[in-house]
Amino acid sequence: MTANPARRRPVIAGNWKMNPDTQEEAVGLATEVADRVQDMSAISVLCPPAVWLIPVAAAIGGRVGVGAQTMAAEERGAFTGETSPLMLRGIAEWVIIGHSERRQYNGETDETCRHKVASAVAHELRPILAIGERLEERRAGATAAVIDRQLRIGIADLQRIAGSSLAIAYEPVWAIGTGNAATGDDAQAAAAQIRGILRERDLEGADQVAILYGGSVTPDNAREFFAQPDIDGALVGGASLDAAGFAEIVACAAELRG
Ligand code: PGA
Numbered sequence: 001m002t003a004n005p006a007r008r009r010p011v012i013a014g015n016w017k018m019n020p021d022t023q024e025e026a027v028g029l030a031t032e033v034a035d036r037v038q039d040m041s042a043i044s045v046l047c048p049p050a051v052w053l054i055p056v057a058a059a060i061g062g063r064v065g066v067g068a069q070t071m072a073a074e075e076r077g078a079f080t081g082e083t084s085p086l087m088l089r090g091i092a093e094w095v096i097i098g099h100s101e102r103r104q105y106n107g108e109t110d111e112t113c114r115h116k117v118a119s120a121v122a123h124e125l126r127p128i129l130a131i132g133e134r135l136e137e138r139r140a141g142a143t144a145a146v147i148d149r150q151l152r153i154g155i156a157d158l159q160r161i162a163g164s165s166l167a168i169a170y171e172p173v174w175a176i177g178t179g180n181a182a183t184g185d186d187a188q189a190a191a192a193q194i195r196g197i198l199r200e201r202d203l204e205g206a207d208q209v210a211i212l213y214g215g216s217v218t219p220d221n222a223r224e225f226f227a228q229p230d231i232d233g234a235l236v237g238g239a240s241l242d243a244a245g246f247a248e249i250v251a252c253a254a255e256l257r258g
Contacts, residue, residue, distance in 0.1 A: 007208070008207070008209075008210055009041070009043050009210075009258070010042040010210070010253035010254065010256075010257040010258060011042070011212060011232060012233050012234050012236065012250045013046075013094065013096070013233070013234070013235050014033070014045065014237075014240025014246055015047045015099070015236065015237050016052075016240060019049070020241070026048050026052040027056065027059045029241065030046055030060050031060065033246055034063040034064045036247035037064060037247050040250050040258070041258030042233070042251075044064045044250050045064070045066065045067045045093075046066055047067040050068060053066060053091050057092070066091065066092045066094065067096060067126075068092045068094070069102075070083075070099070071083050071084065071097075072085070072116075073085075073112070073118075073119040085119050085120060085123035086123065089123060093126055094126045094167075096128045096130060097116045097127045098110075098129055098154060100132060111153065113150070114155075117166070121165070121166070126166070127166055127167065128167045129155070131170060131171070131194075132147070132150075132169075132170055132171040132172045132173055132175075132190075133174075134173040143172075147170070147194065151168065151197050160202060161198055161201055161208070161209060162205030162208060163208075167210040167211070167233075168194050170191055171215050171235060172186075172215050173215075174215075175214075177216070181216035181221050182213070182215055184224035184231075187225055187228060187231060188228035188230055188231060191228065192229075195207075195209070195211060210233055211230055212232065213228075213234055213235070214236070214237070217239060219239065219248035222248075222249045226253050233253055233257070236249060
């Protein structure tokens, strides 16, 4: 079966990571992005640090989506430093789950992602589950096996894919923040594998899932990814901190996939 991009709106999510330093800068960046992208047909999502979620959401007032960079699976309790899905509701519509930096520095595993993805969906947040192989895994020829494991476990607790508003970001770890993006062909191969696994779970639902590519996406290379049949957008790190550049990426997605 061929992919049917026409049924999926493109999604461009900006992962600001631990930037910027001040609320003033966060609000300024968000406002400038919103001014530039609000009339574009692609879905834009800004994922600021938790401490800037409320001022950013207030500043862009529904013109652009807001996402958290992580969350706890639990609703409440003794989890120092965490943010619960109940707290995010009404502020963010999206949440990134299992970013490779969370896996590397914060002990997140396939199992924690599984709980968080299910919790996000249960709380009507749209999870962007981030998966992807590390360089040594790629060199060992294990890319497909890593994608297979991370995806199957990550979505294991979802009862249905259809209607879950799940998104998947394929982010090869070696491509993140390195300037060394995957090729369009390699990203498409991973996206097609992801779509195939989703189809095994839910034939109809699989075609609703936005599959994003992430890893050194810039205005200069975005077109190569959005031209692929199974890539419905991007998770953008460094380039999302520049409003004009981010808007160019959104415009490219709107042009090719909108
Ligand atoms: P990058 O980051 O665009 O700076 O490579 C992507 C990400 O970490 O989501």
